[in-house]
């Protein structure tokens with residue numbers, strides 16, 4: 001027996017903010033994004049990225065349109081250091097992109113960080129130290145004042161080092177690391193101390209980044225923390241308030257969204273949420289959430305499959321098939337009622353109108369997904385989905401009554417197969433069920449003549465070595481054939497449903513004819529295909545009779 005015992009865990013404190021403003025706000029525009037894939041993402045990998053992988057990911061981040069990219073922790077390893085040098089020395093940083101590097105507020109590491117940046121046109125130096133209660137008490141064994149001293153000395157050193165490189169345009173960022181576990185008044189105190197050194201103004205701002213290093217509360221509490229901080233910090237107008245959320249409780253995206261409502265200007269995160277433990281905030285999801293609300297995310301994510309491939313290649317981590325927007329299955333419906341609604345909405349959609357398709361929050365085509373994946377068939381599927389696949393892939397536009405008839409065959413097959421039934425298998429089942437009914441009568445030659453508005457039909461039926469010559473009459477050739485078959489089989493036959501269409505647009509297209517007959521009180525479906533529409537109709541009738549009555553019964557007739 002383990003010690004599974006919830007009493008070991010204290011509840012997170014809430015924030016007293018009775019006049020909180022964020023719940024009534026709406027997201028109106030994209031925040032300023034910063035990708036931390038090459039730093040926070042990289043530091044969490046089983047095998048940190050090689051130089052080649054970093055290069056590949058860098059190119060992808062630039063292609064997506066990130067303007068701020070944290071490229072590493074240059075004081076941590078020669079790999080990180082060399083990567084920064086490579087970007088600078090080989091002129092790989094586009095004019096509108098600013099690189100960012102992370103350093104702890106430690107003298108030796110700050111010096112090395114600046115050395116790595118020599119010659120860069122513009123850079124963000126991101127300095128942090130831990131501020132939470134648990135870090136102060138258990139890791140650093142320091143009072144608040146000691147922690148403020150670390151932050152302040154780090155800030156001073158950053159300022160001094162920057163002065164040595166006057167040709168570079170510097171932007172400074174400070175993170176009270178573990179902000180989510182820091183008392184709010186202390187978070188404000190330590191940030192104010194840093195900003196007293198940097199003296200940011202609206203013209204020369206500084207970034208203050210408020211990380212949920214560990215996600216410890218519900219997103220509304222994080223939003224309260226951000227709003228409280230924004231109201232109490234000094235020099236708010238000179239600050240770019242940034243968020244950096246992790247996903248320990250599975251709410252990193254929600255926390256960042258609410259944090260922006262609460263007043264933040266900027267969001268750090270990674271593609272697909274790679275990062276420490278449960279990951280960083282997933283920028284793809286947050287950006288696509290904005291997109292799905294009609295807001296320009298200011299990131300290009302239309303080549304989603306390529307982005308996924310790059311992330312996989314660089315992190316060696318899979319992307320979950322149900323990952324929001326990106327996963328292989330997120331635009332796929334297996335269940336019958338969803339398929340039915342999607343099929344109907346897609347059929348009725350008007351490109352001039354806003355997107356309105358049940359179960360599809362965005363048009364999959366926007367991110368390079370085809371409609372091929374939208375409806376897939378298994379034992380949970382219904383007639384609508386099966387009909388959709390038959391029409392989309394094979395041109396058969398089944399009337400509703402035939403959809404109902406055919407779905408039973410697919411359902412039985414799916415249950416026996418215990419898996420997905422792909423499009424070719426559905427076509428095979430359709431042919432086996434209606435077009436290749438073995439052992440039945442087949443249509444031979446026939447002659448139609450018309451007198452006094454009545455069609456007379458003479459037709460040969462063949463089966464094995466047997467041949468029968470039948471005659472019938474009626475109002476139209478279909479009625480005449482039903483009449484002939486009724487005489488031949490001795491059964492009561494009534495034509496209930498009839499529908500037809502061409503199988504393709506070309507002049508020599510085959511026609512398909514769908515038939516429902518009432519035979520001795522029971523309804524039976526048939527399908528006929530031929531280059532000739534009359535023959536397709538007769539084949540359809542014969543198919544329904546062969547399927548219903550069986551060749552023995554007919555033979556006996």
Ligand SMILES: CC(=O)SCCNC(=O)CCNC(=O)[C@H](O)C(C)(C)COP(=O)(O)OP(=O)(O)OC[C@H]1O[C@@H](n2cnc3c(N)ncnc32)[C@H](O)[C@@H]1OP(=O)(O)O
Pocket residue numbers: 040043073075076077104105106128129139140150177213276
């Ligand atoms: C939440 C985040 O993601 S923050 C970013 C975390 N990222 C990383 O750590 C990845 C890169 N890190 C590294 O490569 C290394 O940890 C380094 C280079 C930063 C430091 O390595 P080391 O010097 O070997 O120290 P190590 O990481 O083992 O331990 C931290 C030490 O620094 C001390 N320390 C931490 N912050 C500070 C600070 N701001 N000032 C002074 N000392 C500090 C700790 O108390 C500890 O000291 P101790 O060894 O006397 O107990």
Ligand SMILES: CC(C)C(=O)C(=O)O
Pocket residue numbers: 040102128175177178209211212213214244246
């Ligand atoms: C350095 C900070 C921003 C960080 O990575 C975190 O707190 O998760």
